[in-house]
Amino acid sequence: MSSLFKIGRILNGRLTQYEISKQIQETVWLARTLTNDNPDVIKSVRDHFRVENERDVLRRFQGRTPYLRPMIDEIKEPSEPTTIMLKYLDDDLCHASDIRTLNRKELRYVSKRILEALNTLHEDGFVHTDIKLHNILVNYAANSDSKDSNRFTDVKLADVGSSYPADHKYAKEGTTIGAPVWRSSEVMLELPWGTPTDIWSFGVYLIRLIYGGNFDIFASRGVTFDDEGFNARILLQHFKYFGPFPPKYAELFGRGEAEKELDMVIQWVFDNVPESERKPFSQVSSSEVSREDREFICKIMKLDPRDRPTAKELLQDR
Known part of the structure; x- marks a missing residue:
């Protein structure tokens, strides 16, 4: 090469x-x-x-x-x-948000455009599979020094090299996709996935940008990517903030032994997140995250992919 x-x-x-x-x-x-x-x-x-x-x-x-x-x-x-x-674009959103946390105007501007891109893919049943801040590219406005102004003139969703139709064998077989902290629960559990997994990752994107800095809600303190059980720890965090798994969740995995295996995993998650450690995101204080933002995020972050709104539906949300 x-x-x-x-x-x-x-x-x-x-x-x-x-x-x-x-x-x-x-x-x-x-x-x-x-x-x-x-x-x-x-x-x-x-x-x-x-x-x-x-x-x-x-x-x-x-x-x-x-x-x-x-x-x-x-x-x-x-x-x-x-x-x-x-x-070519000036920057990616990970670096741009590290420089300065996005203000409300910027967050709305970028989010709407990412949802528009996802809606276009999803209309044809295609799944991006790798929604994360590094894959959202931006151009800067010439004069954007004010903290209340919109720094960005262009927003592009990038890296569609791993995008596939939801009926592709990778999706049906539950092939692992994306980076761990951005993966949906069905991907973590190696279940079949589809367009709703992009919506989950979009929700993770929103949480990180609202909090700013290097905040990753699903990253466990003191646990690194190389540690054994890293993915399992992320699944525990899913349950901690957005659980419980609904009873109908096992239907995604089929019947018989496969369903029993999923039930065992869900029971393990339940047993390893004591009630005292559960922190439902729906109960985050308004001083931390505004009520409107909290409700919007909770609408997205459903452990059952069938309960998540589509990109088209989210575009209609005020």
């Missing part, structure tokens, strides 16, 4: 030529056209499905919404591996 993508190499796209100017990740580079100094983003991975899948998903959807990061060209020389050119 390194021999193909070197600083200064010229790539021939379908629309124009590009010169590689900088590597920013293992599989991501910046490039400029030979007639324009504005950067574009190159994404390419040899022998991996993600870039090809991202290309195919963007071909299908980017003309239907302005809120997915668009593919602006495809590289035809070299023809292998699959290489796409994507729109």
Whole structure:
């Protein structure tokens, strides 16, 4: 890969030529056209499905919404591996929110656009599978110093390389997707998943931005990603703040031994979160989270995916 993508190499796209100017990740580079100094983003991975899948998903959807990061060209020389050119944006929302917690105006502005992008995907039954702050890209306004102003001019949902239809084998088989603290309960339990798992991750996004900083509601203190039982600890946090699991939840897992196994896991969760440690998010004080925000989040964060609203329904919420 390194021999193909070197600083200064010229790539021939379908629309124009590009010169590689900088590597920013293992599989991501910046490039400029030979007639324009504005950067574009190159994404390419040899022998991996993600870039090809991202290309195919963007071909299908980017003309239907302005809120997915668009593919602006495809590289035809070299023809292998699959290489796409994507729109460059100033920052991702993780870094932007670390710099300064989003104000109300910014939070509404960004959230509506992410829901619009999700609604477009979900209308065709596609699941993004990796909603998180790093995958929400923004451009900054020229004059945005005021804490009450909206810093952002563009918002794009990025990285659709792992987006699949809800009837794909990965979804039906409960293949693990996304980053642990953003995963829904059905994904943590390796159950079949669909568009509601994106809605759960959107709810996690809202909680983090409302609280600001590096706040992760499902991260256990003193427990790291490398620790044994990390995922189980997150599931306990789901129950702690948004439980209990409804009795009908086992229906998602089928019947017989499979249903018994799920019942055992849910019982284990119940036994390991004593009542004294349960902190329903619905009871968070208004001084911590406003009543309207609290009600909106509780509408989203349902442990049973069938109880979550759709992106279209959330867009109608005042």
